Amino acid sequence: MKFSLFALARQAIGGAPWPAQWRDPEPRASYDTVIVGAGGHGLATAYYLAKEHGIRDIAVLDKGWLGGGNTGRNTTIIRSNYLRDESAAIYEHSLKLWETLSSTLNYNTMYSPRGVLMLAHNEHDVRVFRRHVHANRAQGIDNEWLTPEQAKAFCPPLYIGADARYPVLGAALQRRGGVARHDAVAWGYARAASAMGVDIVQNCAVTGIARGPDGAVTGVETTRGAIATKRIGVVAAGHTSVLMAMAGVRMPLESFPLQALVSEPVKPIMPCVVMSNSVHAYISQSDKGELVIGAGTDAYTSYSQAGGLHIAAHTLEAICEMFPSFRRLRMLRNWGGIVDTTPDRSPIIGPTPVPGLFVNCGWGTGGFKATPGSGHVFAATIARGEPHPIAAPFGLDRFRTGRPIDEAAAAAVSH
Template sequence: MFGKIKPMWGGKPQLKSNYDAVIIGGGLHGLATAYFLAKEHGMNNIAILEKRFIGFGAAGRNTAIVRANQRTQENVPLYKEALDLWPILTKELDYNLMFNNCGNLNLMHSEAAMKAARMNVCTAQFHGVESHLLDAKQVKELEPAINISPDITYPIHGAMFHPPGGVVRHDAVVWGLAKGAARYGVHIHQQTEAKAIHTKNGKITGVDTSRGRIHTPRVLVSAGGYSAGIINKMLGIRLPISVLTIQAMVTQPLKPVLNHVVSSGMYHAYANQTLKGEIATGAHMDPWPNYTTLTTAHYIKHQAEALSDFLPFLRGVKFMRHWAGLADMTADMAPIMDGNDPIGGFYMDCGWGYFGFKSCTATGRYMAKFIASGECPDMLKPFNWRRFEKHKLMGETAALVSYSADN
């Protein structure tokens, strides 16, 4: 009975022997790229290959925060465009993505951090992104639940406030993009594993899957934490990516109390209140490479101690669910978006760490343009994988390190 139930985006398509492009990975970036390839470039003979089911990986294991207050001049425009696309996509897809631009409040805990935040704010404002620097009193006025007293572990000196940021329902984005792509003829093949990528004379020729061979001149690998392993195993290209576990959890539902997304680099914690009233919270990644999605008691203790310090209303509140996902992090905390190098027709979109959800709309659009034309858009050029060979790392790491610059 259950085997006959159709996915909400349509019936299960037959796997064809030829596609104009194959996308390995049924997450947000793969779905967005397929959607824009079909909608804006007329390429609807596309296959998405997903080993399990769409949204299985990081797309379904995140806290759904979106923002455009990154640090570098390469990153800010990309994230701004992604942020601007949420209301547009809601209309295009005719699907409620539950975008709530409640604003992001990034706490600062030292004068050194405040100085670094001024640079972040100036960079954002230069690129037309609304961002403000607040003192501790203004933080309290904006978010009364925050404890600004000097007797907490890391006293709050101020914050960056980014009003356009907020949260989006991650599952809704998966379902909306899947419906949109399928409507334009894209084939979504779940429980279909990519086994090998074939090349000839330096160009892509096909993909072996668990259901047969596909002939195709274009392949995009966009499989989140599994991307680097797939690319290395199937094409012999080694990327400077470490895969780490990142954990998150939610509390029992509460009455509305938290008005914005609140984060602290010093406490390594962030929190926002969901539409159901839960406080969703996450922190930094586990500090060792691994492929596990197991959760730890250490993390529960960390979150309880951190959140109850600067958000004291949470003392005594129960955690209800706890999960983990995989983050593929590069050495400079910036992604890799590249193609036709060193293999013609091969494209990669990976290394997003915990920033992938925030960028999926704009990235999908630019990767679609790249794949359709074969020419790399200017927006993506700084994110090529050869930058690591040339030791030209991007400076996005400072966006997090600056918060604890006095350590």
């Protein structure tokens, strides 16, 4: 048998053989629940629906391959030091799940809490980040203020000289923050959900949402045929507006390209994650040795999975100013994803005006870190038909009732 050695090796380390756990099924004609989008959030939702709510008759549909959207394209920064109580609660819920995710899924997600350093380059940054430190401590979340010298000691390649183009006046450090392996997260959730009976159907684009006489959803049209269902969870970052329009729901979302790039691989040099919100540059080092660099969003809405070259050029210029020794590195590759953003830069999670239709979107540039927590609370919301308490503040109706969670104004960044 083709996989016998591999299967034996997996059994020897305590895992079941891969072929027994992984299926690539044809979609059936009906399911209890359909999740649209096999990114991390959609797969995590299916996993927690099956694991915690006993709902296993689920299809997760994706127009491409699983994890091929933003989940497989992001720079994997994980942190929970957000300002608003509602945001801190959901990101901290997620961070706690990250801490045990590899053992939960029996799959190495390579979560690495190596510390996230957020640089302050001007007086405004200093005040904003100090306010974050105080707020986070009041919320029971770790965050601390470092002097420039302490920041340099934590991250030796950082240049803090007085002549720096982007002077470092201090930094906020969340030590429990870090990175994970993006595709491992998608595969870990996919394998565990599949093992519980969830069908993950790739190359299956949803092209319509069917509704009955009472307005409730009755199924989806797809490129692989119609599928009947009574519950649909839309988790299709970047394309949410398009899908929700199929059910007649208009969303307060805009879609933008966001891009990232990696350098050639080098030996370990970057011990932590550094974020420079003012100049829009984010950097860490992958286990393969590549420096992973995140850039800003394009200024114009688009569904192109490639950002403007001038955005990447600015980011590289900023990285070279802050880390002069990195000037000698060559760029290996760059790519883009499409993120959807809300007016308050906070996500939307919950039921919609259409019975049976639920939505999870608007994570903008910062939803990877939320993957476990988002899936966990969205699954509870779908299973119970009402928002999980942590998800409740993020309902769609906050834009009607005037209760935004303005994380954008608070942080000026959302990675």
